[in-house]
Amino acid sequence: MRIALVGYGKMGKEIEKIAKERGHCISIIIDQDNSEDMNSTSFKQADVAIEFTNPYSALNNINCCINSGVPVVCGSTGWLDHLPEISEYVKAQNGALFYASNFSLGVNIFFKVNQHLASIMSKFNDYSVEVEEWHHNQKLDSPSGTAITAAEGILESYTNKNGWINQSVNDSNKLGIISIRKGEIPGTHTVTYDSPVDKIVLTHEAKSREGFALGAVLAAEFLAGKTGVYTMSDLLAL
Ligand SMILES: NC(=O)C1=CN([C@@H]2O[C@H](COP(=O)(O)OP(=O)(O)OC[C@H]3O[C@@H](n4cnc5c(N)ncnc54)[C@H](OP(=O)(O)O)[C@@H]3O)[C@@H](O)[C@H]2O)C=CC1
Numbered sequence: 001m002r003i004a005l006v007g008y009g010k011m012g013k014e015i016e017k018i019a020k021e022r023g024h025c026i027s028i029i030i031d032q033d034n035s036e037d038m039n040s041t042s043f044k045q046a047d048v049a050i051e052f053t054n055p056y057s058a059l060n061n062i063n064c065c066i067n068s069g070v071p072v073v074c075g076s077t078g079w080l081d082h083l084p085e086i087s088e089y090v091k092a093q094n095g096a097l098f099y100a101s102n103f104s105l106g107v108n109i110f111f112k113v114n115q116h117l118a119s120i121m122s123k124f125n126d127y128s129v130e131v132e133e134w135h136h137n138q139k140l141d142s143p144s145g146t147a148i149t150a151a152e153g154i155l156e157s158y159t160n161k162n163g164w165i166n167q168s169v170n171d172s173n174k175l176g177i178i179s180i181r182k183g184e185i186p187g188t189h190t191v192t193y194d195s196p197v198d199k200i201v202l203t204h205e206a207k208s209r210e211g212f213a214l215g216a217v218l219a220a221e222f223l224a225g226k227t228g229v230y231t232m233s234d235l236l237a238l
């Protein structure tokens with residue numbers, strides 16, 4: 001497949017490595033300083049684009065891909081409030097979008113276990129629940145997209161809570177998410193249920209960015225040639 005990389009930072013470089021190992025060709029690289037090349041013939045000839053930039057550029061980049069007729073896998077976080085409107089646009093244009101707050105297989109297993117655990121724990125009032133995420137200190141958005149997805153999975157069962165808040169809270173009608181930025185941490189997410197007598201902890205710890213990058217390339221292989229809007233539940237039979 002001819003893959004266009006949009007964003008050539010930490011993730012773009014890791015994706016390039018995995019895509020080449022899987023026999024794909026990186027036909028064009030778009031970074032901050034050549035974003036006008038998304039109108040070029042070379043970009044339009046790509047089978048799929050993989051977009052990992054930042055919360056502020058992602059939406060415009062998805063639009064450019066759709067307008068150029070290129071299916072797009074988007075891993076950027078911090079823009080998902082706009083998913084309903086962009087999904088409508090993608091469908092109206094007969095385009096293709098694959099998005100996920102986290103592309104790693106392990107995190108998507110963690111999401112499933114998290115939902116199931118929350119459905120049990122919500123019946124026991126002695127336990128408080130909190131989400132915590134740890135990332136490298138260059139990360140622009142807080143809380144992480146993964147922590148928001150995990151929180152949404154918990155809130156499905158905690159009907160007495162009416163949303164999440166990005167701070168630690170006690171006995172609140174909000175679910176607290178704590179964000180810690182430190183060093184080079186690739187991404188660690190923890191859900192803790194705490195009672196006066198014990199604690200139950202569910203953690204996913206990424207050891208590198210390899211799992212995210214492999215998932216993004218698998219999503220690109222899945223998306224090429226399709227139209228519509230997809231996410232990890234369409235790719236993984238969990
Ligand atoms: N869904 C998932 O599984 C994962 C998602 N992410 C998310 O992916 C995003 C990128 O992460 P990461 O690679 O670590 O970030 P980096 O900051 O390392 O890389 C982002 C790259 O995008 C470039 N860029 C900025 N604006 C544009 C633009 N308009 N067009 C094209 N390129 C642009 C930046 O250039 P410059 O440096 O010049 O600004 C930089 O090279 C983040 O939102 C992060 O949260 C990260 C890991 C996994």
Ligand SMILES: O=C(O)C1=N[C@H](C(=O)O)C[C@H](O)C1
Nearest residue numbers: 077101102139144145146187
């Ligand atoms: O910015 C990162 O690095 C990561 N971002 C994603 C998120 O916001 O959840 C996924 C992963 O945790 C790494």
